[in-house]
Protein backbone atom coordinates (compact mmCIF):
# COMPACT_ATOMS: atom_id res chain seq x y z
CA UNK A 1 0.00 0.00 0.00
CA UNK A 2 1.45 3.40 -1.04
CA UNK A 3 0.71 6.39 1.23
CA UNK A 4 -0.12 9.72 -0.34
CA UNK A 5 -0.45 12.62 2.10
CA UNK A 6 -2.03 15.90 1.04
CA UNK A 7 -1.00 18.73 3.35
CA UNK A 8 -3.53 21.59 3.10
CA UNK A 9 -6.82 21.78 1.25
CA UNK A 10 -5.92 24.62 -1.14
CA UNK A 11 -7.04 25.21 -4.71
CA UNK A 12 -4.78 22.55 -6.27
CA UNK A 13 -5.61 19.92 -3.65
CA UNK A 14 -9.37 20.19 -4.05
CA UNK A 15 -8.75 19.14 -7.63
CA UNK A 16 -6.44 16.33 -6.53
CA UNK A 17 -9.08 15.06 -4.10
CA UNK A 18 -11.68 15.09 -6.83
CA UNK A 19 -9.57 13.42 -9.50
CA UNK A 20 -7.14 11.09 -7.75
CA UNK A 21 -9.69 8.44 -6.84
CA UNK A 22 -11.06 8.07 -10.37
CA UNK A 23 -10.60 5.24 -10.94
CA UNK A 24 -10.16 4.16 -7.29
CA UNK A 25 -6.82 2.53 -6.50
CA UNK A 26 -7.01 -0.04 -3.70
CA UNK A 27 -3.22 0.05 -3.38
CA UNK A 28 -3.24 3.73 -2.47
CA UNK A 29 -4.09 5.25 0.91
CA UNK A 30 -4.77 8.98 0.95
CA UNK A 31 -4.66 11.29 3.95
CA UNK A 32 -5.67 14.95 3.94
CA UNK A 33 -4.27 17.14 6.71
CA UNK A 34 -6.34 20.29 7.03
CA UNK A 35 -7.07 22.61 9.96
CA UNK A 36 -10.31 23.72 8.29
CA UNK A 37 -13.35 21.71 7.19
CA UNK A 38 -14.32 24.33 4.63
CA UNK A 39 -11.90 26.07 2.32
CA UNK A 40 -12.95 29.72 1.99
CA UNK A 41 -12.52 30.74 -1.64
CA UNK A 42 -10.57 34.01 -1.62
CA UNK A 43 -11.80 35.00 -5.09
CA UNK A 44 -15.29 35.48 -3.63
CA UNK A 45 -14.23 36.88 -0.26
CA UNK A 46 -14.48 40.52 -1.42
CA UNK A 47 -18.00 39.74 -2.68
CA UNK A 48 -18.87 38.36 0.76
CA UNK A 49 -17.39 41.46 2.46
CA UNK A 50 -19.48 43.63 0.14
CA UNK A 51 -22.61 41.68 1.09
CA UNK A 52 -23.23 40.00 -2.28
CA UNK A 53 -22.72 36.42 -1.06
CA UNK A 54 -23.46 34.37 2.04
CA UNK A 55 -20.36 32.78 3.49
CA UNK A 56 -21.54 29.27 2.64
CA UNK A 57 -21.69 30.26 -1.03
CA UNK A 58 -17.96 31.04 -0.92
CA UNK A 59 -16.61 27.78 0.46
CA UNK A 60 -15.59 24.31 -0.61
CA UNK A 61 -16.46 21.58 1.88
CA UNK A 62 -13.42 19.37 2.13
CA UNK A 63 -15.17 16.53 4.03
CA UNK A 64 -17.37 15.28 1.16
CA UNK A 65 -14.49 15.59 -1.33
CA UNK A 66 -12.26 13.60 1.02
CA UNK A 67 -14.94 10.95 1.60
CA UNK A 68 -15.44 10.57 -2.13
CA UNK A 69 -11.67 10.15 -2.54
CA UNK A 70 -11.70 7.64 0.37
CA UNK A 71 -9.18 9.90 2.10
CA UNK A 72 -8.69 9.96 5.84
CA UNK A 73 -8.83 13.50 7.25
CA UNK A 74 -6.52 14.70 10.00
CA UNK A 75 -8.15 17.88 11.34
CA UNK A 76 -4.95 19.71 12.16
CA UNK A 77 -2.13 21.79 10.67
CA UNK A 78 1.19 20.40 9.58
CA UNK A 79 3.96 22.04 11.60
CA UNK A 80 7.02 20.14 10.39
CA UNK A 81 7.98 17.68 7.68
CA UNK A 82 10.57 15.09 8.62
CA UNK A 83 11.92 14.03 5.24
CA UNK A 84 14.21 11.39 6.76
CA UNK A 85 11.41 9.54 8.54
CA UNK A 86 8.97 10.62 5.81
CA UNK A 87 6.44 11.95 8.29
CA UNK A 88 4.40 15.11 8.66
CA UNK A 89 4.22 16.25 12.28
CA UNK A 90 0.88 17.91 13.05
CA UNK A 91 -0.11 20.53 15.61
CA UNK A 92 -2.29 17.91 17.34
CA UNK A 93 0.81 15.76 17.96
CA UNK A 94 0.00 13.18 15.30
CA UNK A 95 2.84 12.09 12.97
CA UNK A 96 1.47 11.13 9.57
CA UNK A 97 3.74 8.88 7.47
CA UNK A 98 3.97 9.26 3.71
CA UNK A 99 5.59 7.77 0.67
CA UNK A 100 4.61 10.78 -1.41
CA UNK A 101 3.73 14.14 0.13
CA UNK A 102 1.98 16.98 -1.67
CA UNK A 103 1.82 20.43 -0.06
CA UNK A 104 -0.75 23.12 -0.89
CA UNK A 105 -0.95 25.22 2.28
CA UNK A 106 -1.06 28.67 0.68
CA UNK A 107 0.72 31.64 2.17
CA UNK A 108 0.50 33.67 5.34
CA UNK A 109 -0.04 37.40 5.61
CA UNK A 110 3.21 39.33 5.27
CA UNK A 111 3.36 41.42 8.44
CA UNK A 112 6.65 43.29 7.94
CA UNK A 113 8.35 45.15 10.76
CA UNK A 114 5.73 47.70 11.87
CA UNK A 115 5.09 47.78 15.62
CA UNK A 116 1.76 46.58 16.97
CA UNK A 117 0.52 44.75 13.85
CA UNK A 118 -0.07 41.42 15.58
CA UNK A 119 -1.87 43.08 18.50
CA UNK A 120 -3.92 45.77 16.79
CA UNK A 121 -4.34 44.84 13.12
CA UNK A 122 -6.31 42.02 11.50
CA UNK A 123 -4.29 40.17 8.87
CA UNK A 124 -6.25 38.93 5.87
CA UNK A 125 -4.96 35.42 6.55
CA UNK A 126 -6.03 33.08 7.97
CA UNK A 127 -9.22 33.97 6.10
CA UNK A 128 -11.36 32.37 8.82
CA UNK A 129 -10.06 34.84 11.42
CA UNK A 130 -10.49 37.74 9.04
CA UNK A 131 -14.12 36.74 8.43
CA UNK A 132 -14.89 36.90 12.16
CA UNK A 133 -13.14 40.27 12.48
CA UNK A 134 -15.10 41.78 9.58
CA UNK A 135 -18.42 40.54 10.99
CA UNK A 136 -17.50 42.13 14.33
CA UNK A 137 -16.53 45.38 12.63
CA UNK A 138 -19.85 45.63 10.80
CA UNK A 139 -21.59 45.32 14.17
CA UNK A 140 -19.41 48.05 15.68
CA UNK A 141 -19.97 50.32 12.69
CA UNK A 142 -23.74 49.86 13.06
CA UNK A 143 -23.43 50.90 16.71
CA UNK A 144 -21.61 54.07 15.57
CA UNK A 145 -18.27 52.99 17.05
CA UNK A 146 -16.19 53.33 13.86
CA UNK A 147 -15.19 56.66 12.35
CA UNK A 148 -12.61 55.38 9.92
CA UNK A 149 -10.74 52.22 9.01
CA UNK A 150 -7.49 51.47 7.21
CA UNK A 151 -6.54 48.75 4.78
CA UNK A 152 -2.78 48.35 4.65
CA UNK A 153 -1.68 47.05 1.25
CA UNK A 154 -2.09 48.58 -2.18
CA UNK A 155 -2.04 45.45 -4.32
CA UNK A 156 -5.07 43.92 -6.03
CA UNK A 157 -6.25 42.12 -2.88
CA UNK A 158 -5.93 45.21 -0.66
CA UNK A 159 -7.87 47.36 -3.10
CA UNK A 160 -10.58 44.74 -3.58
CA UNK A 161 -10.98 44.46 0.18
CA UNK A 162 -11.12 48.27 0.62
CA UNK A 163 -13.67 48.75 -2.18
CA UNK A 164 -15.80 45.91 -0.81
CA UNK A 165 -15.71 47.32 2.73
CA UNK A 166 -16.67 50.79 1.56
CA UNK A 167 -19.60 49.39 -0.43
CA UNK A 168 -20.93 47.32 2.45
CA UNK A 169 -20.65 50.12 5.00
CA UNK A 170 -22.19 52.70 2.69
CA UNK A 171 -25.06 50.33 1.84
CA UNK A 172 -25.73 49.80 5.55
CA UNK A 173 -25.08 53.28 6.89
CA UNK A 174 -25.33 55.74 4.01
CA UNK A 175 -23.75 59.11 4.85
CA UNK A 176 -22.84 57.82 8.34
CA UNK A 177 -20.53 55.16 6.91
CA UNK A 178 -16.95 55.20 8.23
CA UNK A 179 -14.20 56.53 5.98
CA UNK A 180 -12.11 53.82 4.30
CA UNK A 181 -8.48 54.43 3.38
CA UNK A 182 -5.77 52.38 1.69
CA UNK A 183 -2.15 52.76 2.83
CA UNK A 184 0.51 51.43 0.45
CA UNK A 185 4.28 51.53 0.86
CA UNK A 186 4.85 51.57 -2.92
CA UNK A 187 5.02 54.82 -4.95
CA UNK A 188 1.79 53.84 -6.69
CA UNK A 189 -1.00 51.42 -5.84
CA UNK A 190 -1.30 48.29 -8.02
CA UNK A 191 2.44 48.46 -8.81
CA UNK A 192 2.32 45.16 -10.73
CA UNK A 193 -0.31 46.40 -13.20
CA UNK A 194 -0.40 48.97 -15.98
CA UNK A 195 -1.47 52.61 -15.85
CA UNK A 196 -4.85 51.90 -17.48
CA UNK A 197 -6.11 49.72 -14.63
CA UNK A 198 -4.66 52.01 -12.02
CA UNK A 199 -6.35 55.12 -13.42
CA UNK A 200 -9.71 53.34 -13.57
CA UNK A 201 -9.39 52.25 -9.94
CA UNK A 202 -8.20 55.66 -8.79
CA UNK A 203 -11.16 57.34 -10.52
CA UNK A 204 -13.57 54.97 -8.79
CA UNK A 205 -11.86 55.49 -5.44
CA UNK A 206 -12.09 59.28 -5.79
CA UNK A 207 -15.79 59.06 -6.67
CA UNK A 208 -16.47 56.98 -3.59
CA UNK A 209 -14.22 58.98 -1.29
CA UNK A 210 -11.91 56.04 -0.58
CA UNK A 211 -8.59 57.52 0.54
CA UNK A 212 -5.67 56.18 -1.48
CA UNK A 213 -2.26 56.89 0.09
CA UNK A 214 0.76 55.58 -1.83
CA UNK A 215 4.30 55.93 -0.42
CA UNK A 216 2.81 55.50 3.04
CA UNK A 217 4.76 52.91 4.92
CA UNK A 218 3.16 52.03 8.24
CA UNK A 219 5.56 52.11 11.20
CA UNK A 220 3.07 51.47 14.01
CA UNK A 221 -0.49 50.32 14.54
CA UNK A 222 -2.11 51.07 17.88
CA UNK A 223 -5.55 51.22 19.47
CA UNK A 224 -7.34 53.76 17.29
CA UNK A 225 -4.44 54.92 15.12
CA UNK A 226 -1.98 54.10 12.38
CA UNK A 227 1.34 55.94 12.28
CA UNK A 228 3.46 56.17 9.15
CA UNK A 229 7.27 56.06 9.03
CA UNK A 230 7.37 59.82 8.47
CA UNK A 231 5.28 60.29 11.65
CA UNK A 232 2.00 61.18 9.93
CA UNK A 233 -0.76 59.67 12.04
CA UNK A 234 -4.28 58.67 10.98
CA UNK A 235 -7.15 57.91 13.32
CA UNK A 236 -8.08 54.32 12.51
CA UNK A 237 -10.67 52.47 14.55
CA UNK A 238 -9.84 49.24 12.75
CA UNK A 239 -6.85 48.24 10.64
CA UNK A 240 -6.81 45.36 8.17
CA UNK A 241 -3.48 44.04 6.92
CA UNK A 242 -3.45 42.91 3.29
CA UNK A 243 0.20 43.59 2.54
CA UNK A 244 1.24 40.52 0.55
CA UNK A 245 2.26 36.94 1.09
CA UNK A 246 4.80 35.36 3.41
CA UNK A 247 5.92 31.74 3.57
CA UNK A 248 5.01 29.27 6.28
CA UNK A 249 8.24 28.75 8.29
CA UNK A 250 7.77 24.96 8.17
CA UNK A 251 9.64 24.67 4.86
CA UNK A 252 12.86 26.12 6.25
CA UNK A 253 12.43 24.42 9.60
CA UNK A 254 12.01 21.08 7.82
CA UNK A 255 15.24 21.51 5.84
CA UNK A 256 13.48 21.64 2.45
CA UNK A 257 15.06 23.88 -0.17
CA UNK A 258 13.30 27.21 -0.41
CA UNK A 259 13.53 30.46 -2.34
CA UNK A 260 14.96 33.52 -0.57
CA UNK A 261 11.56 34.30 1.00
CA UNK A 262 11.14 30.79 2.43
CA UNK A 263 8.66 29.35 -0.10
CA UNK A 264 9.17 25.71 -1.16
CA UNK A 265 11.30 25.63 -4.31
CA UNK A 266 9.90 23.26 -6.96
CA UNK A 267 10.85 22.19 -10.47
CA UNK A 268 8.59 22.16 -13.53
CA UNK A 269 7.12 18.83 -12.34
CA UNK A 270 5.96 20.62 -9.14
CA UNK A 271 8.47 18.51 -7.22
CA UNK A 272 10.64 19.87 -4.42
CA UNK A 273 14.09 20.46 -5.90
CA UNK A 274 15.68 18.93 -2.78
CA UNK A 275 13.19 16.12 -2.06
CA UNK A 276 11.60 14.54 -5.16
CA UNK A 277 9.00 12.63 -3.13
CA UNK A 278 7.56 15.99 -2.00
CA UNK A 279 5.40 18.12 -4.29
CA UNK A 280 4.25 21.70 -3.85
CA UNK A 281 1.62 23.81 -5.61
CA UNK A 282 -0.08 27.16 -5.22
CA UNK A 283 1.14 30.09 -3.15
CA UNK A 284 3.34 27.95 -0.90
CA UNK A 285 5.64 26.94 -3.76
CA UNK A 286 7.92 28.89 -6.08
CA UNK A 287 8.96 27.46 -9.41
CA UNK A 288 12.75 27.51 -9.74
CA UNK A 289 12.75 28.17 -13.48
CA UNK A 290 9.34 29.76 -14.04
CA UNK A 291 8.38 31.83 -10.99
CA UNK A 292 4.92 33.40 -11.06
CA UNK A 293 3.08 35.84 -8.79
CA UNK A 294 1.26 34.38 -5.79
CA UNK A 295 -2.23 34.23 -7.28
CA UNK A 296 -5.06 31.72 -7.01
CA UNK A 297 -5.22 31.33 -10.76
CA UNK A 298 -1.82 29.56 -10.71
CA UNK A 299 -2.85 27.31 -7.84
CA UNK A 300 -5.98 26.32 -9.77
CA UNK A 301 -4.01 25.61 -12.94
CA UNK A 302 -1.55 23.44 -11.02
CA UNK A 303 -4.31 21.02 -9.92
CA UNK A 304 -4.53 18.81 -13.03
CA UNK A 305 -0.72 18.69 -13.49
CA UNK A 306 -0.31 17.80 -9.83
CA UNK A 307 -2.69 14.82 -10.10
CA UNK A 308 -0.91 13.59 -13.23
CA UNK A 309 2.49 13.76 -11.58
CA UNK A 310 1.43 12.32 -8.23
CA UNK A 311 -0.04 9.35 -10.08
CA UNK A 312 3.07 9.06 -12.27
CA UNK A 313 5.48 9.09 -9.33
CA UNK A 314 3.40 6.55 -7.43
CA UNK A 315 3.37 4.30 -10.51
CA UNK A 316 7.08 4.83 -11.25
CA UNK A 317 6.31 6.50 -14.55
CA UNK A 318 7.82 9.65 -16.11
CA UNK A 319 6.49 13.00 -14.90
CA UNK A 320 5.07 15.72 -17.13
CA UNK A 321 6.34 19.33 -17.03
CA UNK A 322 3.82 22.03 -16.08
CA UNK A 323 4.68 25.58 -17.05
CA UNK A 324 1.96 28.23 -16.84
CA UNK A 325 2.03 31.16 -19.26
CA UNK A 326 3.14 34.44 -17.70
CA UNK A 327 0.07 36.31 -18.82
CA UNK A 328 -3.09 35.70 -16.85
CA UNK A 329 -6.53 37.19 -16.56
CA UNK A 330 -6.96 39.31 -13.43
CA UNK A 331 -10.43 40.49 -12.46
CA UNK A 332 -10.53 43.03 -9.65
CA UNK A 333 -13.93 43.51 -8.02
CA UNK A 334 -14.78 47.09 -7.06
CA UNK A 335 -17.35 46.33 -4.37
CA UNK A 336 -20.44 47.62 -6.13
CA UNK A 337 -20.89 44.76 -8.62
CA UNK A 338 -18.45 46.39 -11.02
CA UNK A 339 -15.04 44.95 -11.79
CA UNK A 340 -11.92 45.83 -13.70
CA UNK A 341 -10.27 43.24 -15.91
CA UNK A 342 -6.68 43.02 -17.04
CA UNK A 343 -5.07 40.74 -19.53
CA UNK A 344 -1.56 41.72 -20.54
CA UNK A 345 -1.79 45.33 -21.69
CA UNK A 346 -5.60 45.23 -22.07
CA UNK A 347 -7.79 46.79 -19.42
CA UNK A 348 -11.57 46.82 -19.35
CA UNK A 349 -14.23 47.41 -16.77
CA UNK A 350 -17.89 47.66 -15.90
CA UNK A 351 -20.80 45.72 -14.51
CA UNK A 352 -20.50 43.01 -17.15
CA UNK A 353 -16.95 42.26 -15.91
CA UNK A 354 -18.26 41.67 -12.38
CA UNK A 355 -20.99 39.37 -13.69
CA UNK A 356 -18.41 37.50 -15.75
CA UNK A 357 -16.17 37.10 -12.67
CA UNK A 358 -19.20 35.98 -10.66
CA UNK A 359 -19.96 33.24 -13.23
CA UNK A 360 -16.32 32.08 -13.32
CA UNK A 361 -16.14 31.94 -9.51
CA UNK A 362 -19.46 30.13 -9.08
CA UNK A 363 -18.57 27.64 -11.80
CA UNK A 364 -15.23 26.94 -10.09
CA UNK A 365 -16.91 26.23 -6.76
CA UNK A 366 -19.69 24.14 -8.35
CA UNK A 367 -17.04 21.81 -9.75
CA UNK A 368 -16.02 20.83 -6.24
CA UNK A 369 -19.43 20.53 -4.59
CA UNK A 370 -20.08 16.87 -3.92
CA UNK A 371 -23.67 15.65 -3.81
CA UNK A 372 -23.24 12.78 -1.38
CA UNK A 373 -26.71 11.48 -2.10
CA UNK A 374 -25.60 10.77 -5.67
CA UNK A 375 -23.54 7.62 -6.28
CA UNK A 376 -19.91 8.33 -7.37
Ligand SMILES: Cc1cc2nc3c(=O)[nH]c(=O)nc-3n(C[C@H](O)[C@H](O)[C@H](O)COP(=O)(O)OP(=O)(O)OC[C@H]3O[C@@H](n4cnc5c(N)ncnc54)[C@H](O)[C@@H]3O)c2cc1C
Nearest residue numbers: 008009010011042077078105106157282283295296297299
Ligand atom coordinates in the same frame (compact mmCIF):
# COMPACT_ATOMS: atom_id res chain seq x y z
C1 LIG B 1 -8.90 39.13 -0.52
C2 LIG B 1 -8.17 38.32 -1.52
C3 LIG B 1 -8.67 38.21 -2.81
C4 LIG B 1 -8.00 37.48 -3.76
N1 LIG B 1 -8.52 37.38 -5.01
C5 LIG B 1 -7.88 36.68 -5.96
C6 LIG B 1 -8.40 36.59 -7.27
O1 LIG B 1 -9.46 37.13 -7.59
N2 LIG B 1 -7.69 35.88 -8.19
C7 LIG B 1 -6.50 35.26 -7.88
O2 LIG B 1 -5.89 34.62 -8.75
N3 LIG B 1 -5.98 35.33 -6.63
C8 LIG B 1 -6.62 36.02 -5.67
N4 LIG B 1 -6.11 36.10 -4.40
C9 LIG B 1 -4.87 35.34 -4.10
C10 LIG B 1 -5.31 33.93 -3.72
O3 LIG B 1 -6.06 33.99 -2.54
C11 LIG B 1 -4.15 32.97 -3.44
O4 LIG B 1 -3.21 33.08 -4.45
C12 LIG B 1 -4.70 31.54 -3.38
O5 LIG B 1 -5.58 31.40 -2.29
C13 LIG B 1 -3.61 30.53 -3.29
O6 LIG B 1 -4.20 29.27 -3.28
P1 LIG B 1 -3.50 28.07 -2.52
O7 LIG B 1 -4.18 26.84 -2.94
O8 LIG B 1 -2.04 28.16 -2.72
O9 LIG B 1 -3.73 28.37 -0.98
P2 LIG B 1 -5.02 28.68 -0.12
O10 LIG B 1 -6.18 28.98 -0.96
O11 LIG B 1 -4.59 29.69 0.88
O12 LIG B 1 -5.32 27.32 0.62
C14 LIG B 1 -4.41 26.80 1.56
C15 LIG B 1 -5.12 25.88 2.50
O13 LIG B 1 -4.15 25.26 3.34
C16 LIG B 1 -4.55 25.37 4.70
N5 LIG B 1 -3.34 25.42 5.53
C17 LIG B 1 -2.62 26.53 5.83
N6 LIG B 1 -1.57 26.17 6.60
C18 LIG B 1 -1.64 24.84 6.77
C19 LIG B 1 -0.84 23.90 7.44
N7 LIG B 1 0.26 24.25 8.11
N8 LIG B 1 -1.22 22.59 7.40
C20 LIG B 1 -2.31 22.20 6.71
N9 LIG B 1 -3.11 23.06 6.05
C21 LIG B 1 -2.77 24.36 6.07
C22 LIG B 1 -5.38 26.61 4.77
O14 LIG B 1 -6.31 26.53 5.85
C23 LIG B 1 -6.10 26.56 3.43
O15 LIG B 1 -7.26 25.77 3.53
C24 LIG B 1 -6.77 36.83 -3.43
C25 LIG B 1 -6.26 36.95 -2.14
C26 LIG B 1 -6.95 37.67 -1.19
C27 LIG B 1 -6.37 37.79 0.20
